[in-house]
Amino acid sequence: MTSTPQPLSQRGHLLTEQINPNSQNLDQLTALELVDLFNQEDQQLISAIAAAREPLAAAVEKTAQALRQGGRLFYVGAGTSGRLGVLDAAECPPTFCTPPEMVQGILAGGEAALVRSSEALEDRADDGAAAIANRNVSPTDVVVGITAGGTTPFVHGALQAANERGATTVFMACVPAEQFSINVDIDVRLLVGPEILAGSTRLKAGSVTKLALNIISTGAMVQIGKVYGNRMVDVSVTNSKLEDRALRIIADLTELSRDQAAELLGRCDRKVKLALLVHWTGLSTDQGQALLDQHQGNLRQAVQSQSAP
Structure with a gap:
């Protein structure tokens, strides 16, 4: 199902690893110039979301269909990508009064990795597959694999296992398909270009990923009736x-x-x-x-x- 992730020494060509020509003098900028540069680069986020509108819409529809049938939505990732999935999942119960099991984040390294870097764990494809097995993922579920550079073995292991179990698989990455291809049901590419700080995908890649996850989860909740007009009518009244x-x-x-x-x-x-x-x-x-x-x-x-x- 998935391409084999390339060795670390061969990933320099990936869009997320390239050098941004607009920030070559990053360490010489004033604070105001830094803010202006961030603002300038972040303009690419909206264009990236617009370019991915069709696969994002497909992800919304497939997720809504799954949830109507009693299925679940899983976000799988490592590092920043995984933490963003956990964050989006955690925000669904108070916003839409959903049970915690309906939307779940799977992070390489588990809960400990939320607050302490455990990036080495992203290289374990078997751990990703085990996480899918442990949650008894089925054909009624949707599994979204999130990896900015597209190569994270933990994510690929999870997607492979999810595919074998018949789940709907969604791949979300910030590199073009020609740089890293994969066989999934829905392929979402969020192309925001090289980072201001080369390779630091918690910046533009992280921000655009958060936007995309907002769209998928909120869009699906709207479609299954968690919203009336634009009102949060299934809000959990807990504070x-x-x-x-x-x-x-x-x-x-x-x-x-x-x-x-x-x-x-x-x-x-x-x-x-x-x-x-x-x-x-x-x-x-x-x-x-x-x-x-x-x-x-x-x-x-x-x-x-x-x-x-």
């Missing part, structure tokens, strides 16, 4: 900030007062989506939850089924 957001959403969409919104939210087990449905349809909380379940949690479909305004 004062999120409670305030929940009350504002209810008040804005229903024209209830804040106190009335609080009473409604409390009556509906602090579930914004259920509170809105109960208010709009006049159903009891039990009836409202049953209707949501019938429509796989899609609030708009549930409301429309009752011919509510």
Whole structure:
């Protein structure tokens, strides 16, 4: 399925390892010149995302399809790439009230590598394959392998194992296909050019990866009904900030007062989506939850089924 990663001594031609001509005098710049240079180089991020719009859209659709079927989304990576996957996965439960197992980050070296560099572990393809086996990845799952330079053995081992198990595989890299090719279901190339600090892919490559992961996870959650309009109606009300957001959403969409919104939210087990449905349809909380379940949690479909305004 995957190409064999090249020896370290043969990776200098990769786009992520090349020298950026715009930063040749990096160590001579003033602080303001440094900021301006970073800003100038970061303009490439938006163009890179635009160029990858079709594979990103395919990843959104495949992920949404998997989640509707009870599947899971896995991000696999090492170093910065892996940490970004873990970050995106960790942000899904509070934002969309998803169970922790729905979106998972797999980082070479495990939790310890989140705060302490364990970059040598990225060279172990067998560890990547073992991580996939340990999580019982199946054909209903999506596995996104993230590697800025495209060559990380841990990621390739994971993608190979995921492919053998029939999962949908997505490859995300910041080098063009002609520099490193791979056989996966969806191939996302985020080409932002050489880094200001040569080879430091936590910079532009890391930033564009974060943008792409935002799109995949948020886009999939929108498609499975975790959003109404542009409101976070499946927000997990677990602290004062999120409670305030929940009350504002209810008040804005229903024209209830804040106190009335609080009473409604409390009556509906602090579930914004259920509170809105109960208010709009006049159903009891039990009836409202049953209707949501019938429509796989899609609030708009549930409301429309009752011919509510």
